[in-house]
Amino acid sequence: MLDMNRIPASIAIIMDGNGRWAKKRFLPRVAGHNAGMLAMKEIIKTSSTLGVKHLTVYAFSTENWKRSDEEVSGIFKLLVKYVDSELEELNANNVRVRILGDYSVIPEEARNRIEKSLAATASNTGLQFNIALNYGSRAEIVRAVNRINEDIREGVLGEDTEITEELLSRYLYTGDENGNIPDPDLIIRTSGEERLSNFLLWQSAYSEFVFTDVLWPDFTPEEFKKTIEVYQNRDRRFGGRK
Numbered sequence: 001m002l003d004m005n006r007i008p009a010s011i012a013i014i015m016d017g018n019g020r021w022a023k024k025r026f027l028p029r030v031a032g033h034n035a036g037m038l039a040m041k042e043i044i045k046t047s048s049t050l051g052v053k054h055l056t057v058y059a060f061s062t063e064n065w066k067r068s069d070e071e072v073s074g075i076f077k078l079l080v081k082y083v084d085s086e087l088e089e090l091n092a093n094n095v096r097v098r099i100l101g102d103y104s105v106i107p108e109e110a111r112n113r114i115e116k117s118l119a120a121t122a123s124n125t126g127l128q129f130n131i132a133l134n135y136g137s138r139a140e141i142v143r144a145v146n147r148i149n150e151d152i153r154e155g156v157l158g159e160d161t162e163i164t165e166e167l168l169s170r171y172l173y174t175g176d177e178n179g180n181i182p183d184p185d186l187i188i189r190t191s192g193e194e195r196l197s198n199f200l201l202w203q204s205a206y207s208e209f210v211f212t213d214v215l216w217p218d219f220t221p222e223e224f225k226k227t228i229e230v231y232q233n234r235d236r237r238f239g240g241r242k
């Protein structure tokens, strides 16, 4: 049974397996992403209901540009479709949207919907839904170092600033610019792959990982609750002893 008093505050998900889901059905890969989007909608709703504070999803990595033009443009078209059909519902559920990654380079129509959803949900205080878009964790860390360097040069930070873990954290995408998203308590990856693929490398230092064979489009709210139960049965010690 799910313990409602111990729902993880911050959950991150690698939504993997859309392509295989489509292949099994002799459908184009984009149909798998469409089904993945529908699964994502349900997980957002369930996260709100359970009282999760932060849900962070890996929607598009810096490496995903290597895919065919058809697939890449299909994913961004889905993003447009998603925002157009869901923005009202997100607002009704008090969900705030935020973006991790450099979305300045994505197709204009998608960028426009991102900006619209950021503005429209900015004052919402419920679930924070963080979309990692054109995101890569190594690039994020390098960017943070460069931003610190720039702030020292420009006098925003003192010349003798000591670089600490806390300072570096603030300059990551999960830092100040997105309201300091807490490190994920739980990271879920679907489809049987067991790796991080350049997602939240710094932030996952003490995260619990749950891997499931379920392909992302088949990841229902019931499966989601089961993975939270697995998390609740883990023993988190953060390097210390009980």
Ligand code: FPP
Residues within 6 Å of the ligand: 015, 016, 017, 018, 019, 020, 021, 033, 034, 036, 037, 040, 058, 059, 060, 064, 075, 078, 079, 082, 131, 191
């Ligand atoms: C991984 O499956 C999935 C992706 C790279 C894209 C995820 C996108 C969505 C769920 C669409 C909706 C997103 C938004 C933000 C509206 P894969 O294609 O790597 O699957 P495979 O490993 O089976 O080929």
